[in-house]
Amino acid sequence: MEKFVILGQNKRSCNSDAATRKKIKRGKDDRIKEEEEKNAEEDEDEFSHPVPWQKIEAEGLDCDYVLLFSKEEADHLFKQLEEEVVYSTGEEAKVQVFGKVYDIPRKQATYGDTGLTYTYSGVTRLACPWTPTLEYIRDAVTKVTGQTFNFVLVNRYKDGQDHMGEHRDDEKELDPLSPIASVSLGAARDFIFRHRDARGKQSCRQIEPVKLELAHGSLLLMNPPTNTFWYHSLPVRKKVLIPRINLTFRRILLSDEDKPRHDVQECTVQTGQKSSG
Template sequence: MDKFVIKCKRKNVEEDESGIKLKEPRVNNVEPSVDKELTFRRIRGDNLNCDYTMLYSQKEADELLKECEENLQYNTGDLARVHVFGKWHSIPRKQVAHGDPGLTYTFSGISVPARPWTPLLLRIREKISKVTGQAFNFVLINRYKDGSDHMGEHRDDEKELVPKSPIASFTLGQPRDFIFKHAESRGKEAKRIILPVKIELQHGSLLMMNYPTNVYWYHSLPARKRLTSVRINMTFRQMVKL
């Protein structure tokens, strides 16, 4: 798979809707397969370590999205809000978690308990574990109704995460831009100049965020108001009980 290494020094740069310059990861011209031997595209940079593939065919992904829309139920009330800078805000998307008994996920002032696994989620988890060789006991699901729903910059560094474990990000529905920004190149007091990396996550795709990506890189899903379709994202994780 070495031929799929992405050299992040490439100078192919564009701007997103907010005017931020972005670096396009280099990819080869080979279409990734969707059979048992998946082709992973390796995305590498300054402590950036990700692998990307198409996990399901268009037809399979369409069926899964339909099944998710019919069966998944999302959090409401206090579990649908976050505490940021001393104020409570509604989460700009729908959210729910499933996993092994007793697991929770704490972020931005809320603790999200895991609901029991469903046959649908177990089926997807088994597929991801089979192609990656990784075990997962928890999944956080975000539903974006359209391009207005979004997720701000953050790192997945919660105490419940097993140290150095990968996070498997599975996407269904509307393709969306996923932006990585190096921790030392953010804001007015940036210490280094490292261009952000943008990946368009496709319907039926899997992005593996491997160690040490979440130590050094923030990621986000910025608003794209021109987009009108639903996106569902599942991040499978290995968690511990605190």
């Protein structure tokens, strides 16, 4: 977040007109300074001193990165999420890849507006109601980006052994004009983008991957058309020994037919019992 710079007063000659102009200018500067200090205090109440945005660009890749929360606030939010979020278990903790079913190498949960569903990796999941902490983080992201989100996918990595393979967030339910906002809490982890034309042995182009380290309390905004051209992954890092929670806020398209369904994976409420949806 940018800080305004208060310009210092210019030296003037000691005649009456100059003195009058100086007095008027000082009064204006004092009022401007007072107003800016008031605005700064209001910003500090809502956020924890975000640093300026960093632009990350490549061919077809457009991302913005910022440290949204201070360490103290990020520590607090991580602790709250550990208490509030209930992760999928059993069949809900599996994914289907090329017709085969695998255990997810991390914990997952889905939260969002009432009745929303999201289909990925062959499974459709119903959003659980927002928790207070998820709502707080969502609103902070909206405030700093100007974007609204109605769904969040929560991934918890117990350590560097938990990971996420290469994929694109390009499901048909997602608003193609909306960015995906990724908030990271806990262990800093490498995050790698790879262009779709430069993947595997059959790659047809030489395009260097883009590697980032997502810090504790950070926000990565993946703007269109990033998820059209670039895959992303969170690879294994054996030296990482502490957990990480990642929140990817999304905007799911709504229609007149949107309503709770009973043929999807049901959300799990905080008691650990399945909700009827």
